[in-house]
Amino acid sequence: MSEPELTRLLTWAAEEIRPTRPAETGWERAGRVRRARRAAGAAAVAVVLLGGGTTALLHRSGPPPAAPRPTVTSAPSAPVVQRPPDRLGQAGDPLGRLGDRVAHRLSDRPARRALALYQPIDPETGDAGPVRVLGDDGMVRELDVVTLAPTRDAEGNEAAALKPGSLSPDGRTAAFAQTGEVVVVGLTDGEIRRHPLAGYLEHVVWAGDRLLVGDDDTAYELDRRTGEARKLPVDPWTLVVPEPGRSGDLLTVGGWSGDGGLAVRRFPAAGGAPDRRAVTTGDLPPGHQVNEVYGRGWQRGDRIGQAGWITTAGAAGTMSGAEGVAVLDARTGAVTRLLDLGREGRSKGCCEVYGWTADGDLLFRYDAGLARWRPETGAVDWVASDVPGRLSIAAR
Helix, strand or coil: CCHHHHHHHHHHHHCCCCCCCCHHHHHHHHHHHHHHHHHHHHHHHHHHHHHCCCCCCCCCCCCCCCCCCCCCCCCCCCCCEECCCCCCEECCCHHHHCCCCCCEECCCCCCCCEEEEEEEECCCCCCECCCEEEECCCCEEECCCCCCCCEECCCCCEECCCCCCCECCCCCEEEEEEEEEEEEEECCCCCEEEEEEEEECCEEEEECCEEEEECCCCEEEECCCCCCEEEECCCCCCECECCCCCCCCEEEEECEHHHCCCEEEEECCCCCCCEEEECECCCCCCCCEEEEEEEEEEEECCEEEEEEEEEEEECCEEEEEEEEEEEEECCCCEEEEEEEEECCCCCCCCCCEEEECCCCCEEEEECCEEEEEECCCCEEEEEECCCCEEEEECCC
16 A cells, blocks of 8 residues: 555544434444444554554544542531530540450560550549559550559648659650659569659659659659759649650649639740740630649640630520630640530549640540540540549550
8 A cells, every 4th residue: 555545544534524414314324434434544553553654643632631620628617615515426546445454464564565554543432553554455464563652742642653644655664753752664674763852752744755753842854864853943733744756845834814823834945934925715705714724734736735624604604613625825825725524513623634646636534534525626535434543645
């Protein structure tokens, strides 16, 4: 086949079909022509490939049409003041095994990493049992390598040995304040180190790999390598647990709103006077405020999760002394979110905060269990039920 003949054949194959007959016969004829021309075109292409010709097909189909873009619907913003549902769902969290029976002793089977520590306390008698270790394998161990005494103050008031800040962020070490010493336990090997420190020690907080301890009115930073302790200018009761991996300034939240004293204070790592930011109502509706805080505050970025007593306003009027969990802006002191837990059926100081999750949820004590609250959506779910006592949870 000559090149002119081949060109004519290709051109004829690429021509648009224009049916000229009426509709009842046009589509049938067009179908026959399409099939014939597809066959001719295929033959022509075969000739080109076999003959090594240089003639190129002059017509190419364009790119496929772009897929329609999905419609993005942004989630509605959660209200500033939120309330838990009457019935909580289950979060399906590994911490849900906190209440499981003890399966091993730590001395027999050390943990690779602890998710949490739990010290059961009998709600009727107040008696505290041994500290338990929930490992990342889901097994509960008894901390049997050391006998811990309750902490006590100069007046003889006692409290459970396990504190919210006892477990290190990496879940490998636990620290316990005791009268006259600090006990540090390796959860991966059962090793015990004792650091003498005079005083009625009641507080312990991990600031990264730094260990901060305190008595009734003095905080110390303990050097675990040398055992030396230096005083810190912060109040041990109101010290905020720093975000894991964050070094430098320390924060406290304390005071009472009635005299304007409730404030976030930032203590510079380099020393000097602290920066004070009064806790304000921020974007809260009129009549709402945080009056006083309790328990340990927890930092995550520029946010602080903190439990406290609140005042709320509604159709039934103003109610003070309610329990709540607040998110504070560490830079300004403004309340950015508030979880109103009410007052009816709640014991005073019921709802201590135990830290943040990687997803931005706050873990807090709820009745005799542990719940999580997502401030961005208002969702509240059960994490663990029926775990009365003290908890300390590793960073997540």
